[in-house]
Amino acid sequence: MTRTIRLAARQALLEQRSFWRSAEYALFTFAFPLMILLLIGAANAGSHLPGTDIKRTTVFVPGILAFGVIVAAYVNLGSKVAVLRHDGVLKRIRTTPLPSGAYIGGLLVSTVATVVFITMATGMIGWLAFGAAPRPGELLALAVGLVLGTVCFATLGLAISSVITSAESAGPVAYASFPADRDHLGRVRSHLQRAAGLAVAAGGHVPGEGARRGAAERLRGAALPGLEPGQPRPVDGRRRRFRRLAVPLARFVTEAAGLLDPVRNRRAEFHGPRDRAQPVM
């Protein structure tokens, strides 16, 4: 177990180094969401969502956070694995005794690291440029939502990689598969929105969702559960809030475990069959 963790850490380190050495890859994963944030955020600064007192940037900043998670964890990981398969890198890995868990773990840890960087940069710009900062009491929920959202979309990314047959189609298929996964994402999203305000905003970026209005309502619903817009925020005990977080979390983990099925099916690709118990000699 220790060896697997150590190998996963080394793999993640190599993945991160490779990521930052590939200028265009890093640019479109890391800088693109930030550029969108600055451009569209600047265009909408000071305006409010229709019929509410919520600033557009209050919704838009966490929306971009979620967008960064989806791009890094779903689109990029999905297309990356497809390209690795096409280029024969996965086959090369199969020639070694590296446990498949270590390799997949390394990819996931690297993805989480990328998401953390994106989130920090987006959050910092959102705060400095548009004054959109999470409530201090919701930081834990934000962090949990980020981690779970990353795991969830990374799992979906690994799953979608199995239907991508060539390196050329990897990017387009990963992007185009957003609508195809809408129902599934919707269910995941419904858990996420109870778990953390951040992941709720992801709904606004799934095509065909009536975006902003729904996202704004869900964001409010997550931040101020059970309240209509404009109602004062109630004083809530920590234990009660934790319970409210724990139930959807448990449901989300169950959901994520279901999502791991396609990943388990991909194990044979990352690694050949494990040794059988008895040697045949």
Place this chain on the structure above:
Amino acid sequence: MTGDAAVHVAGLRMSFGATEVLHGIDFDVRYGEVFCLLGPNGAGKTTTLEILEGFTAQTAGHVSVLGMNPAAQPARLRERAGMVLQECGFPRQARVAELIDLWRSYYPNPRPLGDLLEVVELTEVRNTQVRKLSGGQRRRLDFALALAGDPDLVFLDEPTTGFDPEARRRCWAAIENLRRLGKTVLLTTHYLDEAEQLADRIAILRAGRIELAGTTHEVAARAGLATRISFTTPSALRCGQVPLPGGIDLSVRGPESVCHTGNAAMTLRMLLDWARQNSLGDLDGLAVTAPRLEDTYLQLTRDMP
């Protein structure tokens, strides 16, 4: 039987659906030797190798690699066997030394990084990203990764296909280095000169069957090929002033006289006696050429349906 053999294959059969591609092949690879599976494209070389590497389970027959069943113990096998596959990609943004070092971490007893770089002559490009390496350098990096765990056995699947002559020579040098390190090497190729240059023993695989196996000379002998003896035709012989030697099928082809024999030593003695008796001296340009693998291979190919 398998005690001296790093690889033991007996009655190996492999079918894909209704098509049988290996029809019961047998061969052994001894510890410390370079063994070559030679054959045209589609002969079954890569299929055989994939079974030995544990990627595919055979349909029938017995296979043992380093005393293990590769299909049953792939993870254990990969700790002791290095593999250079026919086509395999790299993490392109990784640097050479960084990648080799990562590979070393996969194994319980890795070779030192410096040694690996030296064996494959990549020390000078150790900090270069893989995407910037030439084709030959990438193939040598393949070797370094295969050797990272200090394996007892190395599989090389058509290691020089598509290389220019210079890259091929450097690749051959790397394989010679493996031999010097005492590694057992199982090599597949369809290049005759490569097999002749590198292999201690060869097996010619054709249409899923081993046609011949042994050293180059043994294979040639089994194929019934003769040694070629030639010399510059003496003027007296060309003018018909001396008789042809008795008991030798000598053909005079203008400036060169040639005969083929299954017993080179005896024929040579008879020729020299004939030359002395007829005052022809030491026979200028006398050359004895053992049958080449290419001759054997072409004869086999010609004889096959």
